[in-house]
Amino acid sequence: MSIAAAIDTGGTKIVGAAVDDSGKILKEIRVPNTERDGGFILRTYMDLVKTLQEEYSITAIGIGAGGRLDEEKGTVLYAVDIYRNYIGLEIKARMEEAFGLPVRITNDCRAAVLGEQWLGAAKGCRNIFGIILGTGVGGGYYSDGRMIGGVRGGTGEIGHAILHRGGRKCLCGQQGCVEQYISGTALWSIYRERCPESQITSGYEFFELYRQGDTNAVRVLEGFVEDLAECAVNCGNLFDPEMILIGGGLSDTAEYWWEALLKTYEALGNVHTRRIPLVRAECGNRAALLGAARIAFGEREPGSVWSW
Numbered sequence: 001m002s003i004a005a006a007i008d009t010g011g012t013k014i015v016g017a018a019v020d021d022s023g024k025i026l027k028e029i030r031v032p033n034t035e036r037d038g039g040f041i042l043r044t045y046m047d048l049v050k051t052l053q054e055e056y057s058i059t060a061i062g063i064g065a066g067g068r069l070d071e072e073k074g075t076v077l078y079a080v081d082i083y084r085n086y087i088g089l090e091i092k093a094r095m096e097e098a099f100g101l102p103v104r105i106t107n108d109c110r111a112a113v114l115g116e117q118w119l120g121a122a123k124g125c126r127n128i129f130g131i132i133l134g135t136g137v138g139g140g141y142y143s144d145g146r147m148i149g150g151v152r153g154g155t156g157e158i159g160h161a162i163l164h165r166g167g168r169k170c171l172c173g174q175q176g177c178v179e180q181y182i183s184g185t186a187l188w189s190i191y192r193e194r195c196p197e198s199q200i201t202s203g204y205e206f207f208e209l210y211r212q213g214d215t216n217a218v219r220v221l222e223g224f225v226e227d228l229a230e231c232a233v234n235c236g237n238l239f240d241p242e243m244i245l246i247g248g249g250l251s252d253t254a255e256y257w258w259e260a261l262l263k264t265y266e267a268l269g270n271v272h273t274r275r276i277p278l279v280r281a282e283c284g285n286r287a288a289l290l291g292a293a294r295i296a297f298g299e300r301e302p303g304s305v306w307s308w
């Protein structure tokens with residue numbers, strides 16, 4: 001049995017885990033991602049692996065990291081301007097130097113799609129488009145059994161497709177990006193735009209208001225459903241997958257919006273997209289960890305793809 005150190009980098013926390021080659025998570029450690037700094041992120045990765053090594057014989061390291069990555073070189077090509085000292089970070093080289101183990105990296109949202117493909121809702125599927133809803137919005141396009149990377153690490157970046165022309169400003173420099181409407185951050189910030197007196201600063205608080213029947217929260221969630229359905233229809237038309245997977249931390253709240261989403265998706269789509277099911281992720285917040293372990297155990301083929 002091989003054991004990998006798998007790391008998932010979220011907007012609010014960095015999680016490290018020892019995962020065996022059957023996908024069993026043996027130990028999990030969480031560290032708040034507070035400093036918004038590339039040096040902090042790298043140090044945290046190293047600390048997590050060192051801690052896991054105290055208990056387990058680690059044979060490989062897999063990392064789901066934020067932003068657009070050169071997966072071959074293991075470096076950060078681009079990320080929105082929320083981290084200092086992050087673009088250019090040589091994650092793979094620095095980690096390999098520190099541990100003398102093979103290190104593979106992929107975008108955190110792609111890792112989530114890979115995790116679901118390995119052991120979750122998309123198990124065994126060969127063509128998946130994943131929409132990953134978290135603090136931001138990302139995606140992953142898994143085609144014919146391979147995760148597609150793109151020339152500059154950007155395939156499937158649905159979060160920065162423009163959904164509302166001239167709309168809300170995005171950290172990427174565009175206006176009206178998907179991420180500004182269907183992320184956890186978007187829900188509470190759109191709510192605050194409607195209710196300037198509100199002080200909420202998290203998706204949890206937003207859903208608390210929704211549960212209490214707050215009319216503005218209900219309206220904001222209706223907008224979220226329409227926007228997400230429109231995205232899903234676009235992804236169906238663009239990628240023609242077997243399924244569209246809806247994952248990420250926000251999918252934990254799907255009980256409040258899943259039925260409405262299915263109806264709206266059906267209503268907005270065409271004869272082609274109606275044949276592509278929307279599927280809710282099953283691995284929860286462990287999907288990206290499992291995907292990171294999967295790449296640690298996997299082999300890389302030339303041409304920006306992973307395959308097994």
Ligand SMILES: [Zn+2]
Pocket residue numbers: 159160170171172173174177179
């Ligand atoms: Zn954007």
